[in-house]
Amino acid sequence: MxxxxxxxxxxxxxxxxxxxxxxxxxxxxxxxxxxxxxxxxxxxxxxxxxxxxxxxxxxxxxxxxxxxxxxxxxxxxxxxxxxxxxxxxxxxxxxxxxxxxxxxxxxxxxxxxxxxxxxxxxxxxxxxxxxxxxxxxxxxxxxxxxxxxxxxxxxxxxxxxxxxxxxxxxxxxxxxxxxxxxxxxxxxxxxxxxxxxxxxxxxxxxxxxxxxxxxxxxGDPDSRHTTATVLDVHKVSRGERVGYRQRPCRFDGYVVVVAGGTAHGVGLEAPSSASTMRQRAIALTTGGLEAFGTALSPYTIAGRKRFFLEPPHMQSSQIFLPNGATPPNLGDEVPVEVRLTTVTVDQIVPASP
Structure with a gap:
């Protein structure tokens, strides 16, 4: 899988x-x-x-x-x-x-x-x-x-x-x-x-x-969950240039490459309404973070949602994991929170008991 x-x-x-x-x-x-x-x-x-x-x-x-x-x-x-x-x-x-x-x-x-x-x-x-x-x-x-x-x-x-x-x-x-x-x-x-x-x-x-x-x-969200396969894990140091855009890393840590990209709809979530000032502020902040390559991803690694290293690629995403967090192993499945109306999965399998 x-x-x-x-x-x-x-x-x-x-x-x-x-x-x-x-x-x-x-x-x-x-x-x-x-x-x-x-x-x-x-x-x-x-x-x-x-x-x-x-x-x-x-x-x-x-x-x-x-x-x-x-x-x-x-x-x-x-x-x-x-x-x-x-x-x-x-x-x-x-x-x-x-x-x-x-x-x-x-x-x-x-x-x-x-x-x-x-x-x-x-x-x-x-x-x-x-x-x-x-x-x-x-x-x-x-x-x-x-x-x-x-x-x-x-x-x-x-x-x-x-x-x-x-x-x-x-x-x-x-x-x-x-x-x-x-x-x-x-x-x-x-x-x-x-x-x-x-x-x-x-x-x-x-x-x-x-x-x-x-x-x-x-209508029953507890009947399902979505995961992504860890495709690669790379140790990186502060200042090292990484990704398509070759931005320097701000901290020591790991680049975790996971399945799921723009071809799947990851990072292309349908817009939600922002009817209050607080919701609009959150949307503005999120947009600003994404522009700087620090948008929070839907992937959970080592117990927390982690930031994209840069915008998702076609079929995979690069996630930054800071030092101190235990990196996953190649082939591990990590949770990913996606909206199924905008995302196409690679496969549907029976949930484990």
């Missing part, structure tokens, strides 16, 4: 998946990008094992990566693009559900001979994709030329005002076309209250589909 390795307690992970599926009516697993660190094919297999009838991908190019393992409906979350030949081809595929976020695109899809399956996206306060609530009545004019299988609403993560927004947009959508509501970032408890509240007196709750990616696949 060598490289960047994800150690997965498979049984515990699957227990979490089953629990999420059991508590999320209308669950639509999301498998896109790097497959949340697990790979798209594996997530398709796990989705099939959960017994769901739909899986969501981000791009048309990801459909083929899940279709072999998941033989039911595949919904493409990114808006349909008339200039993408693959998107046009897949819109006529009976297994594919196409998301449409512009009235002009909905009209173009309505001109296809196959009466494609579509999910119409409503513009939320995210202001990313979607048809404005004031224009939803125009969707109804095309409802007989496409198969509208639902309204898609992608809500922000912020809890304040989320339920109110979901209810207002849902009512506007249902007033235009009576169809199921597909939500991202709406908790199951709020979804149940919303569905019941939208229903007419004596009628069953409005059908809701809840998309889940991060919470489903990564």
């Amino acid at each position: 060598s490289g960047l390795t994800l150690h997965l307690d498979v049984e515990r992970w699957r227990r979490h998946l089953r629990a999420e599926a059991g508590s999320t009516p209308g669950l639509v697993p999301v498998a896109k990008g790097n497959g949340y660190g697990f790979g798209l094919h594996r997530l398709a297999e796990e989705s099939a094992a959960l017994g769901v009838d739909t899986i969501a991908v981000g791009l048309p190019s990801e459909v083929e990566q899940v279709r072999e393992a998941f033989g039911k409906t595949v919904v493409i979350l990114n808006p349909w693009d008339a200039h993408n030949p693959l998107a046009v081809e897949l819109a006529e595929d009976p297994q594919v559900l196409t998301t449409v976020s512009r009235l002009a695109d909905l009209a173009a899809l309505a001109d296809l001979q196959t009466r494609p399956r579509v999910l119409v996206e409503v513009l939320t306060s995210m202001r990313r994709h979607g048809i404005a609530p004031t224009d939803l009545d125009r969707v109804a004019l095309l409802a007989d030329r496409v198969r509208i299988e639902g309204w898609s609403l992608h809500l922000p993560l912020r809890e304040e005002g989320r339920f109110t927004e979901a209810e207002q947009l849902a009512r506007a959508a249902l007033a235009a076309v009576d169809a199921p509501l597909w939500f991202s970032h709406l908790p199951p408890g709020e979804a149940a209250v919303l569905a019941a509240g939208l229903a007419d007196a004596g009628a069953p709750p409005v059908p809701l589909r809840l998309r889940s990616g991060t919470q489903l696949w990564l």
Whole structure:
């Protein structure tokens, strides 16, 4: 075993998946990008094992990566693009559900001979994709030329005002076309209250589909951990020049070369929000440290996270370990804290008991 390795307690992970599926009516697993660190094919297999009838991908190019393992409906979350030949081809595929976020695109899809399956996206306060609530009545004019299988609403993560927004947009959508509501970032408890509240007196709750990616696949962090193989260890002295940039060492110590670099996504973590002055100060400080080649790495060696010697390389990183700390041996596995939505591991292995 060598490289960047994800150690997965498979049984515990699957227990979490089953629990999420059991508590999320209308669950639509999301498998896109790097497959949340697990790979798209594996997530398709796990989705099939959960017994769901739909899986969501981000791009048309990801459909083929899940279709072999998941033989039911595949919904493409990114808006349909008339200039993408693959998107046009897949819109006529009976297994594919196409998301449409512009009235002009909905009209173009309505001109296809196959009466494609579509999910119409409503513009939320995210202001990313979607048809404005004031224009939803125009969707109804095309409802007989496409198969509208639902309204898609992608809500922000912020809890304040989320339920109110979901209810207002849902009512506007249902007033235009009576169809199921597909939500991202709406908790199951709020979804149940919303569905019941939208229903007419004596009628069953409005059908809701809840998309889940991060919470489903990564919601139990104790089911996994990631390590990196020690590839080399070199004793260095103060003043000795090291690394690509040949910066002089500030102290005596060791250069520890570990698996994981920019090709894996190490050092390329997704940005987090900095809404307070303290968070902004931390971000500014971190940026300054990185500029001087002293950014704290995600690698733990001899009990502590250690600093990068310089920015990560393509497939490995150089870490500085000061004198006084016991250096690891060649081939040792050291803990590395990574965000699986941005990192690609070399291998996934069963976690040791």
